Amino acid sequence: MKISIPPSWRNRVARYRLTATKCRDCGRTLYPPSEVCRACGSRNVEKVELINEKAKLVTWTIIYSAMDGFEDRRPVILGVLETLESKARILAPLTDVLPEELQVGLLMEPVMRRISEEGEAGLIHYGIAYRPLVKT
């Protein structure tokens, strides 16, 4: 699904959602959300929000070939992350990080990032990406 949001909304994560489902029977949290628990088959699931959860990096893949709309910022790094509290596995692009900085267990947080821009109309699509937790 493509979603277009004005540029001024950039980084306003609170307005963006990262909805998953939690199974009331086996306790697993699944992303993307599903009406049926993919772990135990139960339909007794509830929606939960993961946008405020930090996550640790489980694994990643680096894509060096350019995809349409991504030419300006390759390589694209796709990560598998596990959220700290609900233990949901999320596949998402990684941002603000160099390939050599990646390590298993790296703490990351979700941010809203420009995913692609379409033609001269400049329709901009936003989505969730993960970046390293800013050190304070």
Ligand SMILES: [Zn+2]
């Ligand atoms: Zn279940």
